[in-house]
Amino acid sequence: MQLFALGINHHSAPLNLRERVAFQADVQAEALASLMRAKLVREAAILSTCNRTELYCATERPEAIADWLAEWHRIELPQLAPHLFTLPKDQAVRHVFRVASGLDSMVLGEAQILGQMKQAARLADEAGALGALLHKLFQKSFSVAKEVRSTTAIGANVVSMAAAAVRLAERIFESVDSQRVLFIGAGEMVELCAAHFAGAKPRQITIANRTLTRAEALAARFGGQAVGLEKVPEILHQHDIVVSCTASPLPIIGLGMVESALKARRRRPMVMVDLAVPRDIETEVASLDDVFIYTVDDLAQIVQAGIESRQQAVVQAEAIISDEVSDFLHWIEARDAVPAIRALRGHAEDLRRAELERALQRLARGEDAQEVLEALSHGLTNKLLHGPTQYLNRPDHAEAGDGADLIRRIFNIGRR
Template sequence: MQLFALGLNHHSAPVTLREQVAFQPDGLSEALSRLVRERPVREAAILSTCNRTELYCATETPEAVADWLADFHRVALSQISPHLFTLQHDAAVRHMFRVASGLDSMVLGEPQILGQMKQAARLAEEAGTLGTLLHKLFQRTFSVAKEVRSTTAIGANIVSMAAAAVRLSERIFSTIEEQRVLFVGAGEMVELCAAHFAGCRPRQLTIANRTPARAEALAARFAGDALTLDALPDVLGRYDVVVSCTASPLPIIGLGMVERALKQRRHRPMVMVDLAVPRDIEAEIAKLDDVFLYTVDDLAQVVEAGVESRQQAVVQAEAIITDQVSHFLHWVEARDAVPAIRALRSRADAVRQAELERAMARLARGEDPQAVLEALSQGITNKLMHGPTQFLNRADGEQVGEAAEFVRRLFNLDRS
């Protein structure tokens, strides 16, 4: 059986397609059971998040898995095939290591994906589809991710505007967990920011947008709630962090609106991040004592400071992963040799047992123990050496040198 990783993610497919092949958490166990029951798949696990649906399988026919994925979600295979990636053996192992380490995430180094991979392994184990190969691979994957995060700065670097928004907010609030976060807009930048803030598990996450349907769809991905822009003046004071990025040509959050919000908050501090160009938040708001307003330029400075350390961290992480891929493949190859090792030991034990019985019979007849022991050792040696000796004697021409070298390596012989 070969190891494969296949599926769709934010690199290969748009969100409209990713939504169609996403799995509901409470239906994953049944899906896994159906996969191994309906297709020639020995082991399987499914990772399904807002950014990816990936299947990790031990099978000889990955095309059957792709066909099952389309069939399960009632989507034409021709619709997903152009966006489907299939990785085999070492490429599949490397991919899983990179995903768990946060190197393949929309937000580089984000920690949430590791927990999602652990959940995928648990569900596969509960469904009975996690065999020896995938179990070992997942355990090694978690170990690699831990090493990457503990020995590099991959998770600490500010590598995007979204990451910088979180970092600047943490300068005012030591933790995001107790804060309420409001996102104004529902475009790509807000989506990135929401992903980053959601990883910090805020007390509340809300999306406000001109189009309610878009706000609700984005909020649902992060277990948040949605509202329209018309509601902003009434609810702004409830939020500790406000991140805005719309295409409005004029500011949508004005000085008067924020002053009223601060009164409602009894002048508790508020962080406001304006990612829009032109700006969404009036510049005069920065003069208010209890507001910490950051613009795109402020975030750019934070990002620039992290570029060099990010590059170094990625290089270090990739080196760790390359090394660990080799170690895992060595384990797989050694595992393939297990039947031969067992057969070899069984053969040696049979020889030992036969010679031992012969020696015991001779001792029972009263023969000299010294002579019996000598015969026992010679008998075992002769029978164990019979195979390698025949192998060397049967070699012809150029094969003689190769056979001799093989036997030297097999028995660790001195060339002299």
């Protein structure tokens, strides 16, 4: 089984395709079970965020995983295939390390991806799909990310998704402190956004969520108010900035709802930031004149501050990752060699026992101990060297030189 990383991300696919291929957390166990039942993989984990859906697998059939991914999401493979990437072994390891370190993120150096990778590992483990190889890969990626973040300036001046949402709002409203902000959802991304907006001291913060108790807990942290998700159509017009990030498979905010809100606002502009994949806000809303709507893909356009220091940090981070990739590949090679090492030691042990038994029988018959020991050592030497000698004496002259060098390296024999 070989290690592969395959999937789509913001480098390879547009948002409208990424949202169709996303895996919600509550279906990942089922998806992994499907992969395992079909015997397409020995191990697997799914990383699905707003910017990427990637599968990390131990498999011999990566092309079959692509077929499975298209079938699972009911997408024609020819439609998906041009946007898919498949990375084998060393490329896969490098990719995972870069993702964990924030080097492959839309916002360079953002830290949220590390938590998302830890969740992917946890879900795979709970689904029984995380074996020794992927467990080691994830643990190594976490330590690499920690080293990159602690020894480089990759996190300095970084613009997170949450901070970028504030920047986007400030493009339309000179200041956030006189605006009312509505957050839809109560997950980690909304929590981060609420923290950033709270720092800008908006006039009002409202949290709308399907589970009211979660909304109330989050609102209490930031001095806001909480409402149920069903109240959004009634209160939408009261808010100048809307940030939405839920796990809903269907849009939360439709065109008609926004048109009604704008009418009640007397055409005062609204900023809407849709951080969900699939999107929470219908795409048709973007056609309205007084709405400024942004998606996760738009966030990359505002990442300007600190680019020089971050790029220098990238060079340092890439050097760290290169060393760690080599270290991990050595671990894989050593792991792959374990069966051969066990077989070699077992073979040598069988020979040793056979020669020892023969020597003990001779000693029991009263034969000279010196002669028995000489015979034991010669017999063991001859049997241990029979295989390598036979290999070197093969009539295959094309490989003779390579074979001789191999034997010298194995037995640590100097050239003469």
